[in-house]
Amino acid sequence: MKRQHTQxxxxxxxxxxxxxxxxxxxxxxxxxFVKGITAISWEFLTAKPSHGMKAGGIMPAILGTLILTLGTxxxxxxxxxxxxxxxxxxxxxSRLARWVRLAMVNLAGIPSIVYGLFGLGAFVLxxxxxxxxxxxxxxxxxxxxxxxxSTAEEAIRAVPQEFRIVSQSLGATRWQTIRHQVLPxxxxxxxxxxxxxxxRAAGETAPILFTVAAFxxxxxxxxxxxxxxxLPYHLYVISTQVPAMPLAVQYGTALVxxxxxxxLTLTATVIRARMRRRRDW
Amino acid sequence: MSLSQIxxxxxxxxxxxxxxxxxxxxxxxxxxxxxxxxxLAGLSTTVxxxxxxxxxxxxxxxxxxxxxxxxLFSSRWYPTQGLxxxxxxxxxxxxxxxxxxxxxxxxxxxxxxxxxEIAPPWQKEILKPLIEMLAGIPSIVLGFLGWxxxxxxxxxxGAPTGLTAFSGSVILAYxxxxxxxxxxxxxxxAVPKDYRDAALAIGATQWQTIWRVVFPAARSGLVxxxxxxxxxxxxxxxxxxxxxxxxxxxxxxxxxxxxxPVRTMTATIAAEMGEVSQGSMHYSVLFGIGILLFLTxxxxxxxxGRLVGQQVARRRGGRL
Numbered sequence: 001m002k003r004q005h006t007q008x009x010x011x012x013x014x015x016x017x018x019x020x021x022x023x024x025x026x027x028x029x030x031x032x033f034v035k036g037i038t039a040i041s042w043e044f045l046t047a048k049p050s051h052g053m054k055a056g057g058i059m060p061a062i063l064g065t066l067i068l069t070l071g072t073x074x075x076x077x078x079x080x081x082x083x084x085x086x087x088x089x090x091x092x093x094s095r096l097a098r099w100v101r102l103a104m105v106n107l108a109g110i111p112s113i114v115y116g117l118f119g120l121g122a123f124v125l126x127x128x129x130x131x132x133x134x135x136x137x138x139x140x141x142x143x144x145x146x147x148x149x150s151t152a153e154e155a156i157r158a159v160p161q162e163f164r165i166v167s168q169s170l171g172a173t174r175w176q177t178i179r180h181q182v183l184p185x186x187x188x189x190x191x192x193x194x195x196x197x198x199x200r201a202a203g204e205t206a207p208i209l210f211t212v213a214a215f216x217x218x219x220x221x222x223x224x225x226x227x228x229x230x231l232p233y234h235l236y237v238i239s240t241q242v243p244a245m246p247l248a249v250q251y252g253t254a255l256v257x258x259x260x261x262x263x264l265t266l267t268a269t270v271i272r273a274r275m276r277r278r279r280d281w
Numbered sequence: 282m283s284l285s286q287i288x289x290x291x292x293x294x295x296x297x298x299x300x301x302x303x304x305x306x307x308x309x310x311x312x313x314x315x316x317x318x319x320x321l322a323g324l325s326t327t328v329x330x331x332x333x334x335x336x337x338x339x340x341x342x343x344x345x346x347x348x349x350x351x352x353l354f355s356s357r358w359y360p361t362q363g364l365x366x367x368x369x370x371x372x373x374x375x376x377x378x379x380x381x382x383x384x385x386x387x388x389x390x391x392x393x394x395x396x397x398e399i400a401p402p403w404q405k406e407i408l409k410p411l412i413e414m415l416a417g418i419p420s421i422v423l424g425f426l427g428w429x430x431x432x433x434x435x436x437x438x439g440a441p442t443g444l445t446a447f448s449g450s451v452i453l454a455y456x457x458x459x460x461x462x463x464x465x466x467x468x469x470x471a472v473p474k475d476y477r478d479a480a481l482a483i484g485a486t487q488w489q490t491i492w493r494v495v496f497p498a499a500r501s502g503l504v505x506x507x508x509x510x511x512x513x514x515x516x517x518x519x520x521x522x523x524x525x526x527x528x529x530x531x532x533x534x535x536x537x538x539x540x541x542p543v544r545t546m547t548a549t550i551a552a553e554m555g556e557v558s559q560g561s562m563h564y565s566v567l568f569g570i571g572i573l574l575f576l577t578x579x580x581x582x583x584x585x586g587r588l589v590g591q592q593v594a595r596r597r598g599g600r601l
Binding site: 003004006007010013014015017018021022024025027028029031032046078079081082083085086087089090091096099100101102103104105106107108109110111112113115116117118120121122124125139142145149160173174175176199200202203204205206209210217232233235236239240247250254256258260261262264269 | 325333337396488554558582583587
């Protein structure tokens with residue numbers, strides 16, 4: 001039975017390939033945890049870097065990443081939700097809607113370093129914001145748009161058509177229907193999209209290279225027009241630009257960054273799972 | 282009252298109630314404003330793509346106007362001496378991306394098959410979040426691991442240095458895998474179960490069913506998965522910058538091509554933008570590289586988007 005042999009061989013190879021994908025993922029995560037956990041202490045999380053960043057902590061970088069994530073949220077959420085409502089509720093198969101969709105697909109595909117160039121040309125130089133939290137947040141916010149829009153659109157579309165028909169048949173206008181009958185049911189899905197988008201933004205290095213990131217800042221930023229340190233850029237700096245950097249500090253920084261990003265991803269996953277369970281239609 | 286009188290009375294009632302009162306007008310103004318804002322938000326995505334291209338052109342256009350094309354596509358990248366040959370950077374990007382595709386496509390497609398056709402449900406529930414987790418790991422973290430852990434291994438394997446195109450390909454492959462796996466799994470899932478049942482019923486093995494029936498039926502989705510994976514790989518910056526060695530020369534053609542250091546387009550921008558003076562030719566050329574990257578990913582995504590359009594149209598036609 002030649003084809004039975006082929007069948008067994010094929011299944012074996014496919015399983016092996018899947019293992020080849022999964023095992024390195026586990027290895028990567030375990031390795032960062034095991035090697036990074038030794039560096040983590042209260043001081044590491046709450047102190048400023050000292051001795052040319054070889055000692056002390058990474059608090060300014062952690063704080064910077066949190067500030068930038070907040071800034072990204074402010075820059076991206078209103079526009080993203082508006083665009084998602086437009087795509088889900090207002091665009092029929094119009095030509096404009098097709099253009100918007102094409103734009104979305106392309107925004108999602110633009111390399112992060114090109115967003116960095118755009119931020120430099122548009123926000124830092126043209127709008128004269130300088131390398132600042134404002135410029136960085138706007139750049140990251142625009143980069144995050146496609147992820148949030150497409151997830152939010154899906155969430156809004158998932159609300160059953162009957163809700164809209166009943167609401168409008170009772171005399172509600174289109175916006176009243178959206179505001180009171182559609183959006184409340186779509187909130188968990190929209191939240192998932194926002195958090196996923198923010199987790200991407202928090203881990204990005206390329207867009208903040210020329211728009212906000214500072215090599216080393218002893219003081220914390222005081223306004224939105226200041227520069228700030230950020231975790232991803234800090235990891236880049238200490239692993240390549242500083243000679244004789246203790247490996248533990250590098251792994252520790254990588255672990256903190258990974259924890260920030262993965263905790264956001266996990267939150268999104270939990271919200272999504274709950275939403276699926278609670279859905280009452 | 283006759284029926285027509287009742288109808289007429291009701292009509293007048295409704296008409297009276299529908300007369301625009303101040304409150305009604307106010308409500309509708311709000312409605313109008315909000316609807317306009319929503320339309321503008323939708324439109325803004327196209328405006329943003331336009332703005333991105335505009336600002337890239339604004340800073341980068343001198344590259345293509347002031348440098349003769351022959352100089353631009355020459356093989357020497359020495360910006361300090363005014364030599365802006367992009368060829369080594371383009372070859373670097375293509376080499377790393379090609380290597381990543383060679384690793385990621387077979388692995389990604391087979392993993393999607395495993396998840397979709399072979400894995401029992403309990404495995405799926407563990408594997409899928411794990412792959413999503415991979416998508417969530419920041420590129421700088423993977424680059425860092427490539428730098429401290431992968432590069433030494435590759436050097437031990439006999440390469441002159443661990444920082445090579447191949448190291449970049451491996452990291453990029455794993456970064457592109459989540460995209461490739463999730464899109465091709467969707468494509469496989471969209472193939473109707475009847476196809477599989479029919480194939481198995483006439484005596485095909487599971488592998489024959491997958492290879493001869495499911496695969497061809499999911500073809501366009503699988504092609505799209507591969508294209509979007511390529512798009513993701515070619516634009517990746519930080520990880521590649523850390524592990525490819527950043528040597529701006531064209532590796533000698535041969536079997537060990539992948540095991541030499543290269544420098545990609547993205548890494549060049551990231552590494553050099555901090556050191557150039559704004560407005561200089563070097564500065565423009567870095568934006569010029571950005572324009573090339575923008576156009577490349579635009580083309581890839583445009584084609585992938587059209588492919589999906591065709592696929593959806595075909596499915597709506599009831600064939601699939």
